[in-house]
Amino acid sequence: MNSAQKVSLTSLIVGLMFGAGLAISGMTDVTKVQNFLDPLGNWDITLAFVMIGALAVALPCFHFVLKKSKPKYDDKFHMPSATKVDKKLLIGAMLFGAGWAMVGICPGPAFASLSYGYWQTLVFIAAMFVGAHVSRKLLD
Amino acid sequence: MLAHLSQFNITEALFGGALIGVSAVILLLFAGRIAGACGIAFSLINPAVSNQGWRLMFIVGTVLGGFLAHQMTEVPVPNAPTSNLLLLILGGFLTGFGSKLGNGCTSGHGICGIARLSPRSIISTLTFMLAGFVFVIVLRHGLGVI
Numbered sequence: 001m002n003s004a005q006k007v008s009l010t011s012l013i014v015g016l017m018f019g020a021g022l023a024i025s026g027m028t029d030v031t032k033v034q035n036f037l038d039p040l041g042n043w044d045i046t047l048a049f050v051m052i053g054a055l056a057v058a059l060p061c062f063h064f065v066l067k068k069s070k071p072k073y074d075d076k077f078h079m080p081s082a083t084k085v086d087k088k089l090l091i092g093a094m095l096f097g098a099g100w101a102m103v104g105i106c107p108g109p110a111f112a113s114l115s116y117g118y119w120q121t122l123v124f125i126a127a128m129f130v131g132a133h134v135s136r137k138l139l140d
Numbered sequence: 141m142l143a144h145l146s147q148f149n150i151t152e153a154l155f156g157g158a159l160i161g162v163s164a165v166i167l168l169l170f171a172g173r174i175a176g177a178c179g180i181a182f183s184l185i186n187p188a189v190s191n192q193g194w195r196l197m198f199i200v201g202t203v204l205g206g207f208l209a210h211q212m213t214e215v216p217v218p219n220a221p222t223s224n225l226l227l228l229i230l231g232g233f234l235t236g237f238g239s240k241l242g243n244g245c246t247s248g249h250g251i252c253g254i255a256r257l258s259p260r261s262i263i264s265t266l267t268f269m270l271a272g273f274v275f276v277i278v279l280r281h282g283l284g285v286i
Binding site: 004006007008009010011012013014015016017018019020021022023024025026027028029030031032034037038039040041046047048049050051052053054055056057058059061062065066068070071072073074076077078079080082083084085088089090091092093094095096097098099100101102103104105106107108109110111112113114115116118120121123124125126127128129130131132133134135136139 | 149150152153154155156157158159160161162163164165166167168169170171172173174175177178181182185186191193194195197198199200201202203204205206207208209210212213215217218219220221222223225227228229230231232233234235236237238239240241242243244245246247249250251252253254255256258259260263264265267268269270271272273274275276277279280281286
């Protein structure tokens with residue numbers, strides 16, 4: 001197996017764990033997500049524990065992994081290059097939060113919930129790709 | 141309100157969260173990549189991006205992982221989204237538009253970015269959480285549409 005194939009296989013396994021984690025944790029449950037975002041209603045803070053669980057693992061591990069000179073199957077780490085907090089970051093995050101609130105789905109859970117067979121998920125994903133495409137065209 | 145806590149599924153949330161954390165660590169350690177769902181998915185429709193194989197595999201894995209999780213655990217399949225068609229389209233559009241503009245979403249900024257202590261990611265996460273609160277409150281308690 002060449003290194004591109006090793007990366008792809010790793011990525012498939014990682015995707016399986018990621019999708020399963022999202023489904024088990026409750027992130028694909030739109031009612032739970034919208035109740036998580038609703039401190040004035042029947043506030044369900046369970047989903048805060050998803051982030052706590054994820055960061056409890058990722059925070060210390062990222063620290064050690066990023067001390068390495070390179071990843072196992074590639075020549076370098078592909079890290080985001082932007083460092084400045086700018087208007088694009090803030091406006092993007094605001095619009096993203098608004099969209100997340102409207103349906104209760106963010107991009108990862110959209111894919112992880114595809115197998116549930118709801119047409120609403122398909123509409124959401126299609127609109128999401130259109131939104132990303134329009135955004136990229138405007139940025140170019 | 142914290143009295144409600146026990147009726148929710150903290151163990152599942154923590155375990156599922158840890159699984160997400162482990163997946164992000166493996167992708168970084170072996171592939172040197174950030175496990176951000178939107179960055180990975182949206183690169184697939186960008187003809188300027190080469191090396192799409194691993195991205196496609198990640199999305200395929202995510203879809204299958206979501207399916208298998210409910211086969212292998214007691215966690216029930218959640219109900220369908222209840223938002224109306226206009227909100228589904230607008231919500232999807234803004235989710236895609238916003239995360240592309242702001243270079244990340246819940247997984248990219250919220251997990252991976254915070255895990256590497258990126259100031260951009262910490263500010264992005266606080267901003268989209270706040271926007272999420274505001275919009276659910278306005279849409280649910282103000283307009284009554286969700």
